[in-house]
Amino acid sequence: MVDILGHARDNLILALIIGCEIAFWVFLLAGLVVRYPMRSPRLGAALLLCTPLVDVVLLVVTVFDLRSGGEATWAHAAAAIYLGLTLGFGHGIMRWADQRFHHRFAGGPPPVTPPKYGRAKVRYEWKQFGRFAVAWLISVVIMAALVFFVSTPAQTEVMWKVAMPIMTGTGAAWFVFGPLMTTIRPPRPRSGFHKTHIG
Structure with missing residues (x-):
């Protein structure tokens, strides 16, 4: 009986996570559609504010x-x-989508594309990793709050022995193969590649 209740609770939390992800995109897309194609910026902003x-x-x-x-x-x-x-990357996702809707439906400038070469690429990689670092820190703070204000260390042992090592390992791999390697060997255009400048 305990196992059945435990699985039910797990399924509830998992279903809620999936539902929250769906709701995030629904509010985001609805807000952008209302803001740009439907020309109602105030209502669109209100829908976007629902994402948090x-x-x-x-x-x-x-x-x-x-x-x-x-x-x-x-x-x-x-x-x-x-x-x-979500808190670490959500704002960047919203900005990415807003640029494309603004360009497509309101005559805005072309969306900004990630740089591929040189120092700009290095800065971009460090910025992306910085967002992950913020996400990692927020996750740690949430887990610590759940331990000290809601539950007990014994009840939340899985967070520290399973979840955080996985997330920390992911961050370490990202750091090595992302900003560190890009800083050591910044990507350069292929030989024979020439930039064209528009006067």
């Missing part, structure tokens, strides 16, 4: 579930990591 509420819902449900005395599982750890990644 998705994270609040997930956090509240996770806190309530642990306060009820349940032991944290991989699903709760995934919720903390998801919140960190």
Whole structure:
């Protein structure tokens, strides 16, 4: 019976994470469609402001579930990591989508594309890794808050022994194969490649 309840709780948290991801994109796309094709910037901005509420819902449900005395599982750890990644990368995703809608429907400038070569590429890689570092820090803060204010270290052991090593290992690999290698050997255009300048 305990196992059945545990699986049900895990499935609830997992379903909520998936639902939050879907809701994020629904609010984002709805806000951009209303802002640009439908020419209603105020309503569009209101819909875009709803995207952070998705994270609040997930956090509240996770806190309530642990306060009820349940032991944290991989699903709760995934919720903390998801919140960190959303807060770390969400604004960049929204800006990426806004540029494309602005260009397509409102005559805005062409979307900014990531640089491929030289120092600009190095700066870009460090900036992207910086966002991951912010996401990692937010996830750690959320997990620490769940331990000290909601649950106990024993109940949230899976977060520290499973979730954080995985996320930290991912960050270490990203650092080595991303900004570090790009800094040591910045990509250069192929031989014979010539830039064209528009006067």
